[in-house]
Amino acid sequence: MDEETVSRDHVGSLERGLGVMEILARHPAGLTLTEMADEAGLTRAGARRFLLTLVATGYATQSARVFSLSPRLLTVARTWLGGASLWTFAAPIMRAVAGELNEACSAAILSGEDVVYVARIPGRRILSVSLDVGTRLPAYCTSMGRMLLAGLGPEDLEAFLSRATIEKRTARTITDRRLLAGAIGKARTDGFAIVDEELELGLRSIAVPIRDRSGSTVAAINVSTQSARFSVVEMEREILPALLGARQRIEDFFVV
Known part of the structure; x- marks a missing residue:
């Protein structure tokens, strides 16, 4: 257009x-x-x-x-969410991940400069960040946001980086736009993103993309945990395989 x-x-x-x-x-x-x-x-x-x-x-x-x-x-939101059959299908898969790891498993889509949670299975452990379906968080400093941004085309990503409000949430938050572009590029190459205490101190998360049949990234799923529970290395070794398995089962939705 x-x-x-x-x-x-x-x-x-x-x-x-x-x-x-x-x-x-x-x-x-x-x-x-x-x-x-x-x-x-x-x-x-x-x-x-x-x-x-x-x-x-x-x-x-x-x-x-x-x-x-x-x-x-809320009625309008519930009607929309009720029609989102992908997440109805994905919920049991995400619940299995949360149960296996005793950690929260969430799904989000990109909306402007934010990610919006479209599904969430709480973990048994309490995080200070209050999250639920409909919650919006900045895309630049969240694992699902990085993964969703990695799915953008070069021009769209450049536009995002030029206009986005980027602020330091913790001492670890990447705010340099060149370094942020590098972190997003790494997520694209690796096929997953880990964000280490950039949104909140003590909070780590790891995310993978959900792609449709055309290969376009339509959402992301993640597991979030307390930093005392898993190191970054342990997240990649122990949590990533469970997320990749869940990702494959959710993507099967697009071919049935």
């Missing part, structure tokens, strides 16, 4: 309205009209129209001066 067609078909008001919903999602306690206008970069009149439209359609509620998202959005 050429740029002229994209521009002609682009609905700016819908984009801004979705942006308002995303801002509300980041503030579960709700926002006032003034707070929304400031955060969204809208006039008070513009923010008011978007917020009242969300209230009228049932996607938001208003209590005095505060607006917040309503449970209706």
Whole structure:
């Protein structure tokens, strides 16, 4: 699709309205009209129209001066997830991995600069990071993110690296864009990615890609663990084989 067609078909008001919903999602306690206008970069009149439209359609509620998202959005999300038959198929496979290793096994897709969790089997051990289906994490400092970025074409990856917000989450986070490109390239060559305490100190994870019949990366699955439980070498030796086996069984979905 050429740029002229994209521009002609682009609905700016819908984009801004979705942006308002995303801002509300980041503030579960709700926002006032003034707070929304400031955060969204809208006039008070513009923010008011978007917020009242969300209230009228049932996607938001208003209590005095505060607006917040309503449970209706969860219904939409559940409907979408319910139709994602790949993850219904994959859940027992991921559960077997989690049970074998006593660690969490998750799946995610790429969405803008983030990964979005589409399936998660919790481990028996508690991690300080709270994760569930729908959770968004930065792609640049997560194992599934690195693996998903490794599946992008050169131009798309270059665009990501040029625009992404890259911040130090820990002292170990790679923030140099050249070094980050190298880490993503290594993940592409190796066929797996290990992220060592870059998202949070004490947290390590290892991920592999899920590819469809055309060879395109459509998702990634990972195992996350406490650094005290597995060294990086042990993750590659003990966790990677279980992930690769699960990856193969999940990819079989695309050929049945």
